[in-house]
Amino acid sequence: MSPIMDRRSVLAGILAAGLPLSAVLPVRAQAGPLASWHEGPVKTSILDFVGKVTTPSARDFVIADERIAVFDNDGTLWCEQPIYSQLAFALDRVKLLAPDHPQWQTQEPFKSVISNDLAGLVRSGEKGIFEIVAVTHAGMTTDQFDRAVVDWTRTAKHPRFHRGYTELVFQPMLELLEFLRQNEFKIFVVSGGGIDFMRPWMEAVYGIPPERIVGSSGMTRYVVGEDGGPVLIKDAKIDFVDDGPGKPVGIHKFIGRRPIFAFGNSDGDLQMLQWTAAGSGARFMGIVHHTDADREYAYDRGSSVGKLDKALDEAVNGHWVVVDMKQDWKVVFPS
């Protein structure tokens, strides 16, 4: 069974059962919108913003077609520690493929990956990471990669929480997505992560369809095989990096309209937030600040993953909304 058919049958089953998507998304029974958010200025600012842009008589009213909301993914919608999940996927995949590549036992950076020597991997530098991405993300068809991602989301477990990675999504943010959807926002993911890595699972997990997912990508080639069937081959060559100043570029390229609502968590989201803020009319810019080492992680200016420094300064200066994970969220992950 192809992962495409698989996704199709899951969705078809949902629709055949007459259930709304929200009934199967991991959203808890709710008294009102944003049930997992503590009452306070952050929750109020979200409710107020959505209220004023969706009230036809309000000065800040925005028609539904133009209610563009963009969300970073890593660290904004799901956990990004101790390493980006996509890197965990790549390392797991090296181990999975290792039996077919006996030379990797002695060849860096693969040797370090196979022996769980993260320090060795770090020593291999950017070149090493590129080699890992090349063997795990290229040289196959898009359908084959899709299947590899789906298989991984079903089996891999997070080293600290011992749960599947797609279970380590932020419950309050799922509720925010649902609340915006109910208010006829068009919701997009705009992530530095790989577009082909995100699309296979995001519709089921976030309710966001593939065409509303923007990310980094490698080059893809159309090839008609000897047996006649056309395929798309993933090459080990960078096409687009959807991070930092690449995010407004990606928004322009894929969406073609400036967002009125943006949420991020790191300096990689700074330009996306600036670009959103610079539009006319009402705007909402939000940042998830990871302040909760007990329930998730606490990190900001000094972190190598999800560094939040300049964007935090600009949030204060620009009066953007900063979510204090520890103070603002009743729960972090779905139960």
Next chain:
Amino acid sequence: MSPIMDRRSVLAGILAAGLPLSAVLPVRAQAGPLASWHEGPVKTSILDFVGKVTTPSARDFVIADERIAVFDNDGTLWCEQPIYSQLAFALDRVKLLAPDHPQWQTQEPFKSVISNDLAGLVRSGEKGIFEIVAVTHAGMTTDQFDRAVVDWTRTAKHPRFHRGYTELVFQPMLELLEFLRQNEFKIFVVSGGGIDFMRPWMEAVYGIPPERIVGSSGMTRYVVGEDGGPVLIKDAKIDFVDDGPGKPVGIHKFIGRRPIFAFGNSDGDLQMLQWTAAGSGARFMGIVHHTDADREYAYDRGSSVGKLDKALDEAVNGHWVVVDMKQDWKVVFPS
């Protein structure tokens, strides 16, 4: 007034008046769907296909989320003769900018453009065309380009029909878009034309929003100006060519799902049609064959614009649907 605000106010006006978009699109009063299509095998094949993929009890049923329909633009949704409209835009823009560039009076390829010497322009070759694209499509912000396109659509007239270019859209195809929309298809334009050239007017003319328009693009750069406001600058460097084998690549990149319905008119659409055909389940592949020199144009295998040769052969072999413009369409353009 910025063109963005302008588009917004047009749409806001429509919505405020309580009109559905279909009421203001140039679609004539209809007895049933596809009113401008003559009865016959082509119309029947469209109705049959849409019927079977939207009937829940049918073997070929497809859930709404996966009803992806893709349309080429030039020659499929609007007239592409005697030259691509985007080239007409570029030539008109050279003339508009000429007073600020006195050196163009003696400098090719501009001299030929200004003096309406198409033969001279052809002699300037690919390099000449690139120079024209560079001065008319780059070196400005995305907002400035957007405004230039909107201004042009309001003033420029087609040399033969003496109507605005956005009036020279195919009435039967507008009805097809509306019919698919009513049947909950997600409709995308997948065109070799420039994405920034198409987005400013397609929502008003076709009812297709910017995020569902896929096209060729130049590189774009995020720049924070000295006065603090961020802008996106269009550079004279090719980013992506959405034509031929680039179309399935563009579909994968922007949509992330294989279409079940595709319409084109030239060899530039061959791979998009092949890619659509190669999916599992029911598929519809259609080609507009320009056979009507009286009401529009007649061209195919020998044409330099919109050459239809290999795709016509494959249509016959693969039993794709070929629209005979003269036989199948009661009218060509909206009245």
